[in-house]
Amino acid sequence: xxxxxxxxxxxxxxxxxxxxxxxxxxxxxxxxxxxxxxxxxxxxxxxxxxxxxxxxxxxxxxxxxxxxxxxxxxxxxxxxxxxxxxxxxxxxxxxxxxxxxxxxxxxxxxxxxxxxxxxxxxxxxxxxxxxxxxxxxxxxxxxxxxxxxxxxxxxxxxxxxxxxxxxxxxxxxxxxxxxxxxxxxxxxxxxxxxxxxxxxxxxxxxxxxxxxxxxxxxxxxxxxxxxxxxxxxxxxxxxxxxxxxxxxxxxxxxxxxxxxxxxxxxxxxxxxxxxxxxxxxxxxxxxxxxxxxxxxxxxxxxxxxxxxxxxxxxxxxxxxxxxxxxxxxxxxxxxxxxxxxxxxxxxxxxxxxxxxxxxxxxxxxxxxxxxxxxxxxxxxxxxxxxxxxxxxxxxxxxxxxxxxxxxxxxxxxxxxxxxxxxxxxxx
Amino acid sequence: xxxxxxxxxxxxxxxxxxxxxxxxxxxxxxxxxxxxxxxxxxxxxxxxxxxxxxxxxxxxxxxxxxxxxxxxxxxxxxxxxxxxxxxxxxxxxxxxxxxxxxxxxxxxxxxxxxxxxxxxxxxxxxxxxxxxxxxxxxxxxxxxxxxxxxxxxxxxxxxxxxxxxxxxxxxxxxxxxxxxxxxxxxxxxxxxxxxxxxxxxxxxxxxxxxxxxxxxxxxxxxxxxxxxxxxxxxxxxxxxxxxxxxxxxxxxxxxxxxxxxxxxxxxxxxxxxxxxxxxxxxx
Numbered sequence: 001x002x003x004x005x006x007x008x009x010x011x012x013x014x015x016x017x018x019x020x021x022x023x024x025x026x027x028x029x030x031x032x033x034x035x036x037x038x039x040x041x042x043x044x045x046x047x048x049x050x051x052x053x054x055x056x057x058x059x060x061x062x063x064x065x066x067x068x069x070x071x072x073x074x075x076x077x078x079x080x081x082x083x084x085x086x087x088x089x090x091x092x093x094x095x096x097x098x099x100x101x102x103x104x105x106x107x108x109x110x111x112x113x114x115x116x117x118x119x120x121x122x123x124x125x126x127x128x129x130x131x132x133x134x135x136x137x138x139x140x141x142x143x144x145x146x147x148x149x150x151x152x153x154x155x156x157x158x159x160x161x162x163x164x165x166x167x168x169x170x171x172x173x174x175x176x177x178x179x180x181x182x183x184x185x186x187x188x189x190x191x192x193x194x195x196x197x198x199x200x201x202x203x204x205x206x207x208x209x210x211x212x213x214x215x216x217x218x219x220x221x222x223x224x225x226x227x228x229x230x231x232x233x234x235x236x237x238x239x240x241x242x243x244x245x246x247x248x249x250x251x252x253x254x255x256x257x258x259x260x261x262x263x264x265x266x267x268x269x270x271x272x273x274x275x276x277x278x279x280x281x282x283x284x285x286x287x288x289x290x291x292x293x294x295x296x297x298x299x300x301x302x303x304x305x306x307x308x309x310x311x312x313x314x315x316x317x318x319x320x321x322x323x324x325x326x327x328x329x330x331x332x333x334x335x336x337x338x339x340x341x342x343x344x345x346x347x348x349x350x351x352x353x354x355x356x357x358x359x360x361x362x363x364x365x366x367x368x369x370x371x372x373x374x375x376x377x378x379x380x381x382x383x384x385x386x387x388x389x390x391x392x393x394x395x396x397x398x399x400x401x402x403x404x405x406x407x408x409x410x411x412x413x414x415x416x417x418x419x420x421x422x423x424x425x426x427x
Numbered sequence: 428x429x430x431x432x433x434x435x436x437x438x439x440x441x442x443x444x445x446x447x448x449x450x451x452x453x454x455x456x457x458x459x460x461x462x463x464x465x466x467x468x469x470x471x472x473x474x475x476x477x478x479x480x481x482x483x484x485x486x487x488x489x490x491x492x493x494x495x496x497x498x499x500x501x502x503x504x505x506x507x508x509x510x511x512x513x514x515x516x517x518x519x520x521x522x523x524x525x526x527x528x529x530x531x532x533x534x535x536x537x538x539x540x541x542x543x544x545x546x547x548x549x550x551x552x553x554x555x556x557x558x559x560x561x562x563x564x565x566x567x568x569x570x571x572x573x574x575x576x577x578x579x580x581x582x583x584x585x586x587x588x589x590x591x592x593x594x595x596x597x598x599x600x601x602x603x604x605x606x607x608x609x610x611x612x613x614x615x616x617x618x619x620x621x622x623x624x625x626x627x628x629x630x631x632x633x634x635x636x637x638x639x640x641x642x643x644x645x646x647x648x649x650x651x652x653x654x655x656x657x658x659x660x661x662x663x664x665x666x667x668x669x670x671x672x673x674x675x676x677x678x679x680x681x682x683x684x685x686x687x688x689x690x691x692x693x694x695x696x697x698x699x700x701x702x703x704x705x706x707x708x709x710x
Contacts, residue, residue: 030597187492205630317535
């Protein structure tokens with residue numbers, strides 16, 4: 001862990017070649033090399049341009065509805081602090097741990113994804129492209145891309161695995177209403193990773209007039225840091241809000257990690273606040289031991305997929321494994337390279353949460369706060385519950401709302417003939 | 428002189444383009460795949476690109492995607508691929524390029540890969556998603572010729588350690604970058620004929636434009652220039668072979684294996700024979 005000591009500024013990455021330590025870089029076919037180099041130059045130029053950021057911030061304010069609140073979940077905090085046996089009466093116990101929620105679920109389109117698609121669409125316009133393309137798993141990023149395409153007048157095509165199209169019909173209908181063409185991806189496992197494969201293939205055909213809006217802090221350079229720059233507004237707001245509301249920084253911040261964009265967004269402005277413990281939460285699915293999970297950092301190995309070097313779920317021959325999680329947004333066999341790096345140097349701790357734990361946290365938040373969280377965010381909540389005894393103030397990134405998950409959660413709960421929430425959590 | 432260089436010298440003397448065949452190893456299964464590849468090597472291929480299957484082939488069209496899936500399911504690995512090379516080398520003199528996505532190579536360990544591949548008699552590697560500027564990740568392990576021990580091997584002295592990193596140039600590659608790639612190339616350069624992935628797609632090859640491109644590139648390099656992507660018929664081979672040093676054909680061979688796995692060996696031999704004839708320049 002000697003590397004930890006030598007790093008004085010955690011926000012100095014990536015290097016000029018797009019590496020975060022051993023991770024990141026550009027690993028794509030030659031057809032995409034020149035377009036990516038051009039994109040990097042345009043992004044660097046735009047990021048120096050105050051007009052670019054003014055327009056971005058203005059759209060986020062007027063159109064997306066930022067800033068999003070940092071909300072003190074009082075009843076939930078009281079419940080975690082002791083009186084765990086009563087959901088009905090108001091909780092008045094002395095609060096040992098305060099749980100605060102960064103309400104990204106209140107963004108237009110219902111998740112943090114739109115922060116990024118607004119930014120990338122502005123870049124696409126700057127480059128004179130006429131079409132946006134995107135991959136999507138659960139459909140949140142697809143909806144966010146289709147939304148900004150409609151807003152700014154782009155054609156839009158979204159690639160989605162056949163399996164995901166079946167599971168996420170409401171989001172498919174949303175995208176189509178917004179004028180996007182949803183392309184069913186039949187290849188491979190017909191899920192998110194294959195949707196990303198297909199988007200890369202299609203992009204290499206139409207790259208001259210088309211902008212690829214990557215949905216997370218993964219993919220080849222410049223995407224990991226470009227997406228981070230568009231998502232770090234979450235942490236910038238939260239840092240200011242917590243100082244205003246509590247007079248200090250939180251002791252711990254928890255966020256779910258699939259590709260890792262909401263986590264990178266909230267963590268990044270806190271990386272140099274060393275006393276703040278940062279906890280990323282990967283999906284343990286049915287349990288790490290079952291092999292059915294999406295924990296690339298906790299249970300993966302280093303490799304190259306989708307244009308970058310990072311931690312991956314793969315066999316020893318370098319073939320990629322299918323990931324699994326109850327949450328479609330975490331169901332990805334890789335992770336953003338900056339996360340792999342921050343894990344290596346010990347700045348961020350990465351834990352895992354199972355489907356069951358996430359479902360329990362999902363129900364708990366519904367019942368105590370009247371907020372239906374996304375299953376992705378429920379993983380972060382569940383980890384926060386575990387951390388509660390250790391910290392005075394915990395900030396959770398509530399990355400999205402759970403409307404999209406209702407059907408799925410109902411089915412799972414009925415299938416499990418699950419006990420009501422209270423008997424699960426009481427012990 | 429490396430086997431690749433010798434091959435291009437020979438084809439140039441015979442006034443024809445080199446026929447470069449890509450075949451996914453392990454399709455339809457490991458055993459039959461070797462027989463098909465072995466037969467294709469004997470039927471007129473000048474250079475073999477031995478395709479190592481990968482679960483996520485982002486630069487390939489549907490035909491090679493499906494072939495890769497079948498091969499991965501059949502248990503094909505890079506190690507098996509290197510065994511293929513070793514067995515082919517016992518019978519054939521043609522250059523063999525290991526054609527892979529980077530992850531299988533990376534997973535094996537690049538240093539081990541180089542040692543094993545050179546040892547088995549492979550002549551080079553083409554990693555689709557390892558750009559020219561990252562070649563060092565693999566090539567730093569290629570030893571300079573070891574003249575002291577060279578006479579202990581069965582390989583002629585001057586082909587020892589001629590292990591090439593095959594680079595690609597795409598229609599999207601800008602001129603500055605293209606010239607940089609040409610400057611550091613050896614073996615041959617893989618000229619991607621059009622945008623998009625391997626096999627057929629909506630982008631048609633602009634033959635005249637491509638020929639003009641090659642004329643410009645020849646001002647920058649003496650390394651043979653070979654054309655691939657979307658070349659599927661003897662007519663395509665003939666057209667490309669008039670101005671390219673070599674013609675690369677992949678999906679069209681793979682489609683035969685997909686459609687007729689049981690009789691693929693003979694069908695592939697027939698197809699390769701036809702293609703080889705089409706490589707001859709008539710002028």
